[in-house]
Amino acid sequence: MSTVSVILPSCDSEQWIAQAIDSVLKQSYKDIELIIIDDASNDGTVEIVKRFAADPRVILKVREHCSGGPAIPRNDGLKIATGEYLAFIDSDDIWHPRKLELQLNAMRTHRLNFLSSLHTSFRRLPPNAQAFNQRQATIQRKTHYQLLSKNWVVTSSALISKTLFDDIQFNQSFNYIGVEDYLAWLEMHQREDIESAVLVAPLVFYRVRSDSISSSKKTMAGKVFYLLSHYQYLGKPLGIKKYYFFISYAVLSLLTRLS
Secondary structure: OOOEEEEEEEOOOOOOHHHHHHHHHOOOOOOEEEEEEEOOOOOOHHHHHHOOOOOOOEEEEEOOOOOOOOHHHHHHHHHHOOOOEEEEOOOOEEEOOOHHHHHHHHHHHHOOOEEEEEEEEHHHOOOOHHHOOHHHOOEEEEOHHHHHHOOOOOHHHOEEEHHHHOOOOOOOOHHHOOOHHHHHHHHHOOOOOOOEEEEEEEEEEEOOOOOOHHHOHHHHHHHHHHHHHHOEEOOEEOOOHHHHHHHHHHHHHHHHHHO
16 A cells, blocks of 8 residues: 555656656655556557556556546546555656655645645756755645635646545546536535645646637636536535636736736
8 A cells, every 4th residue: 555646647648748757756755556458549548657667656557448538537546546645647748856755844844734845847957956945835725615715736746645535536527527627626625624735836748739628718617618618616506606707817827827
């Protein structure tokens, strides 16, 4: 049993998955298992993953049929994860080499069970990324209300106590592709025992891709509005409040993009 189970869904990712895997296996914190769920890739992704099979921490499961989104592969990973904590990484992202170490220290120090971190694109990769100082990082505690106003949780940055997934999984409906993770975070933040925060440190680096769902602001806006329209808090729909939260999402997204 490892302390951290890392779940990586992949599909036709031969261009970049080696870098993602490498950034996980070379973490300063070593007590991990890396669960790679391949979603019926048609390229050389599986062959690339098998090159890392010599590391006993790597577990590869290959799905026979493509699910069309990350929810089902992530849920498949949840079923076999043994770690006390769960982390996720997309196949085109890279972790800072001390990502897990810094996050685990912060979670234990501040008694958290949900923690995310800042992210930045490769074009903005800090020149001193390898020499990041933990004392530079600060903790910002977060609430369910704040999460409704803006999804601050980048999935590849999340580190979560496995117990929060006891009765929650990623929604596998086609309508939630692109926001299935946001819905899961919202459902977790309804729990009375949630202690959530952001570690203000750039620990995840992502690729800017024109073919990703998140790159289309119009598409993502529609996805978020659908989520807010169907989301229930303590068994009740948001009602007219969904418009407030959607406007907040739109404004904060615009400000983030401009900055």
